[in-house]
Structure formats: structure tokens, C-alpha cells
Amino acid sequence: MSRHIVVIHRWRDQHARYDDYLDHRTHRVTYVTTELALPSVPVGAAAARVVPATEDLDAVWQAVTDLRTHFGDPERVVALNEGDLDTAALVRERLGCAGQTPGPLARFRDKLTMNQVIAEAGIPAPAFADAPDEAAVLAFAERHGWPVVVKPRKGTASRGVVRLDSPADLPLLRTSPPEPRLVQEFCGDQIFHIDGLWTGEELGPWRASRYVNTCVDFTQGEALGSVEVDDPHLLTPLSAFTARAASALGPEPWVFHLEAFVGTSADGSPSVRFLEAGYRVGGAEIPFVWREVHGIDLMHAAVDIQLGRHPDLPVPAHWRTGGWLLVPSPVPAPCRVTAWELPEPPTPEEGPYAAVIPAVGQVVPRVGGYEHVGARFRFRGGSSGDVEKAVLRTAAQFRLECTPERAARVACGLDR
Numbered sequence: 037m038s039r040h041i042v043v044i045h046r047w048r049d050q051h052a053r054y055d056d057y058l059d060h061r062t063h064r065v066t067y068v069t070t071e072l073a074l075p076s077v078p079v080g081a082a083a084a085r086v087v088p089a090t091e092d093l094d095a096v097w098q099a100v101t102d103l104r105t106h107f108g109d110p111e112r113v114v115a116l117n118e119g120d121l122d123t124a125a126l127v128r129e130r131l132g133c134a135g136q137t138p139g140p141l142a143r144f145r146d147k148l149t150m151n152q153v154i155a156e157a158g159i160p161a162p163a164f165a166d167a168p169d170e171a172a173v174l175a176f177a178e179r180h181g182w183p184v185v186v187k188p189r190k191g192t193a194s195r196g197v198v199r200l201d202s203p204a205d206l207p208l209l210r211t212s213p214p215e216p217r218l219v220q221e222f223c224g225d226q227i228f229h230i231d232g233l234w235t236g237e238e239l240g241p242w243r244a245s246r247y248v249n250t251c252v253d254f255t256q257g258e259a260l261g262s263v264e265v266d267d268p269h270l271l272t273p274l275s276a277f278t279a280r281a282a283s284a285l286g287p288e289p290w291v292f293h294l295e296a297f298v299g300t301s302a303d304g305s306p307s308v309r310f311l312e313a314g315y316r317v318g319g320a321e322i323p324f325v326w327r328e329v330h331g332i333d334l335m336h337a338a339v340d341i342q343l344g345r346h347p348d349l350p351v352p353a354h355w356r357t358g359g360w361l362l363v364p365s366p367v368p369a370p371c372r373v374t375a376w377e378l379p380e381p382p383t384p385e386e387g388p389y390a391a392v393i394p395a396v397g398q399v400v401p402r403v404g405g406y407e408h409v410g411a412r413f414r415f416r417g418g419s420s421g422d423v424e425k426a427v428l429r430t431a432a433q434f435r436l437e438c439t440p441e442r443a444a445r446v447a448c449g450l451d452r
Contacts, residue, residue: 038063040082040107041343042100044115044124045069046090047076047407049392051323052116054078057339064107068099072401072408082107090120093127100127109133114342116335118192118316119405121145135342136315143285144315147189147218150285154310157284159277161310162221162297170206176219177203183222188215192319192405194251225299227251227311229262230274231318231326233337233349234282236289241332241351244274245359246298246420248427254364261427262320263359266420270298270306277308285313289347291338293318320406321360321414328390329358329416358416359423361388361430365410369402371438376411378434386426388413399441410436 041058045067058065060080067077067084077084083106085099100110110133115124122138122145129137142149151164165176167186177184183201186209191197196212199205199222209217227250232242248261265271274296282292295311317323317334326332330352337347365371373394381387392412394400401408413430417423 039111040064040066040103040109042103042110042113042127043067044090044096044113044117044120044127045077046073046117046120048072049407050076051317051407052335052339053333054339055080056333057336058114058343066103066107066110068096068103072403090115090117091123093123096123097127097130100131112343114339116316116338117405118314118319121315122190134344141315144313145190146216147187147191147312148216150313151218151220151310153284154281157280159280159284159310160308162223164218164220167217167219170209173200173206173209173219174203180221185220185222186217187220189218190216194255195404197252197255199252223297223299223309223311225297225307225309228265228274228296228298229318229322230278230292230294230296231322231334232278232292233334233347234279234286234290234292235347236287239275239279239282240337240347241330241349242275242278243326243330243355243358244271244278248361248424248431254362257364257366259361259363259431260320261359261361261431262322263420263424263427264355264357266355266357273306273308274298277310281310281313286315289337289341290315291317291334291341291347293322320362321412324390325358325360325414325416328414329356356416357418357420357423358414359427360415361413361427362406362409363411363413363431363434363436365400365438366436367438367440369400369408370441372399372441373397373436373438375437376435378430381426381429385417385422386429388415388426388430390414393436400438410438 055078064082066082087095087099113124113128125138125141128135143153154161163180167173185199187197198208227247230244233240244265245262249258254260293314297309299307301307323335326334337349340347373396415423415426
């Protein structure tokens with residue numbers, strides 16, 4: 037008898053190639069998706085139900101309930117976007133089906149729990165504490181010093197991250213809706229992201245990348261880039277750190293997106309400290325770069341794990357170097373693109389090998405995450421230096437013009 041598998045899906049682009057992971061002819065594969073993402077649902081889907089947002093648990097549960105009446109109880113629920121992991125876990129719990137439920141997921145979604153696990157494993161990280169109110173933040177800063185960083189315990193894409201430099205900045209916390217928060221020591225070291233597969237016993241394929249600018253800068257209107265690292269002086273300690281963190285957080289197989297502070301120790305050697313981790317394939321252009329530059333589909337491994345299968349990914353004997361760049365829209369979304377310009381590079385290697393730029397007249401919707409931004413670019417080259425030059429050149433030369441689109445806001449039901 038065929039299995040009923042529900043996929044919670046929110047990408048308009050081909051971040052995940054579900055046809056490669058699930059046999060839609062053998063199984064009844066149904067989708068709960070948004071209007072924006074509906075066109076990328078595979079044509080072989082048994083059915084699709086549209087919800088206003090895939091993080092809306094009530095709407096998703098209603099859609100799943102409807103699908104159950106037509107296709108039976110799902111044996112598995114698949115969700116690949118970080119914003120959908122909590123929803124999927126709660127749906128699995130209600131259904132009583134196999135897969136990750138809120139308890140096991142907490143160490144990957146609650147940053148307080150995550151940091152407690154890391155601290156118990158003896159992995160270096162900035163000091164941290166729960167931050168239920170301003171008094172708790174002040175007490176933490178009096179022990180550990182200013183500045184401090186306060187962030188939501190559950191959050192993605194640097195949402196709600198605030199740096200406080202003194203007690204006078206505490207009122208900044210009142211500008212955001214109340215929610216559970218974490219306070220941490222500020223660390224000025226460079227931020228790296230590390231992506232790959234933990235097999236349950238050792239590292240599978242993995243890559244370390246250095247951010248160009250930061251995710252917080254991106255929320256403030258700056259471009260965000262990333263360049264993979266090819267320096268063996270850095271890769272050796274990063275490998276050891278990644279294995280320790282991946283094993284501590286998930287002794288079972290999992291696809292990881294780790295972030296770490298990388299600096300220099302007193303003896304001149306690299307120092308690596310934990311920032312945070314995601315139980316998923318990295319966002320932005322990471323799944324595309326892995327497929328197109330390295331020939332590896334991390335999304336396939338993530339689906340295998342959620343279906344109870346053993347992930348099996350190749351480890352290349354020789355890695356090429358990849359990178360990516362995100363450019364925010366010059367005015368807040370929703371906005372309409374009126375013009376853009378990107379001069380031709382002197383050689384193909386000095387420019388992006390792929391670009392996703394909205395057409396003139398297209399509306400950039402107001403949707404969280406890194407898919408619906410001003411423009412997205414992907415790069416490859418023979419070295420980190422070559423890729424970084426191409427990223428910086430594109431960031432400096434790309435021009436995007438947009439105008440606010442209130443009509444789009446109202447039409448999409450976003451003006452509230």
C-alpha cells in the first residue's frame with residue numbers, strides 16, 4: 037500500500053527538488069504551501085492545499101486534516117525550511133506519526149537550550165543567560181560587561197537581534213514584541229557558517245564559509261555575502277569544532293547549518309567559538325551552491341533523515357570554491373522594481389555564474405527569509421580570494437531601483 041507523505045513547502049524557487057527525493061507515482065505525496073510557492077509544487081503531487089503562511093499552525097493543521105480525509109493519515113511529515121520546523125514537529129505530535137517532535141527539536145530551535153547543551157559539552161562559546169526582562173539583562177551585563185547582544189530564543193535570519201552598549205540602551209528592548217529572549221556576551225570576531233552532514237558517527241561532506249558583512253547588517257539594508265574557506269590553517273580547527281558541536285547537539289544523523297565566531301588566540305592560532313546551529317540546510321543560496329558547484333544535494337539528505345532513511349552523500353576528493361551574495365531592496369517590501377543595472381564583468385570568472393534579479397515591473401513581496409530579496413547571486417572559482425573579489429565587485433557595481441508598492445501590500449493582505 038502506498039504511503040501518504042505531507043510536505044510543508046514555502047519556496048517559490050527550486051531550493052528543494054522533491055521529485056528527486058520522493059517517488060510521487062508510488063506514494064501519495066501532498067503539499068501544504070503558500071500562494072507564492074504553489075507554482076513550484078511538483079506536477080506529480082497528489083494534492084496541494086494553500087495556507088496564508090506555513091508557520092501558521094492552525095491553518096496548516098486544518099489543511100492536513102482535510103488531506104487526511106482524502107488520503108489517510110500521513111506516515112511522515114517533511115519540512116525543510118527552518119521557519120517550518122516547529123510547525124511540522126507539532127503536526128507530527130498531534131498525528132502521532134514518526135519523526136521529530138517538539139521535545140527533540142528544542143535543542144535546535146530554543147537558543148537557550150542549544151547553548152546549555154553546548155556548554156555541558158565543554159565547547160567554547162560566549163557567556164549567555166535567559167533574558168526574561170530588562171533587569172535580567174542588566175544583571176548579566178554587570179557580571180560579564182558591556183556590550184551585550186539580546187535575541188529571541190526562537191528566531192531566524194537575525195530577526196529581533198539587538199546590541200546594547202550600556203544601561204541607557206535597555207529601552208530598545210521595548211521596541212519589539214515581547215517574547216522569550218537570550219542575552220549573550222558580545223563577540224567582535226568574524227562570523228563563519230559551516231554547512232554539511234553529520235552521519236551520527238563522523239562528519240560527512242562539509243564546508244566552512246566566511247560572511248562578507250553580517251546577517252544583522254543585512255536587516256539594516258547592507259548586502260550580505262559569503263565565501264567558502266580554502267585555508268588549511270583554518271579548516272583544521274574548524275573541522276574539530278564542527279565535529280564536537282554536531283555530535284553534542286545531535287548524536288543521530290542530521291544536516292547542519294552552524295555559525296561560529298572565528299578569531300585569533302594569544303599564541304596566534306585560530307580560535308573558534310559557538311554562535312548557534314540550525315537543524316536544516318543553510319538558507320540564502322547555500323542549497324544551490326552545493327548542488328551546482330559541489331554536485332551534492334544537502335536537501336536530499338535532509339529529506340532522507342525525515343523519512344527515516346539513512347542519508348548517503350559523497351565526499352569530493354577535490355572541492356571547488358563557491359560563494360553567494362544577497363542584495364536587499366532599496367526600499368522596504370512590498371516594492372516594485374523600476375530599474376536595475378549590472379555591468380558585464382571583464383571575464384566570466386569575475387562575475388556571478390547565476391543571478392536571480394526581479395524583472396522591471398515585478399513586485400518584491402514582503403516575506404521573511406532570504407528568498408524574496410532585491411537580488412541573489414552565486415559564484416564559483418579556484419580559490420577563496422578569487423570568489424571574494426567577484427562577490428565584492430558585484431556588490432559594488434549592482435544597482436537596483438524600486439518604489440514602494442502599497443497596492444501590492446493591500447492586495448496580498450499584508451497591510452495590517
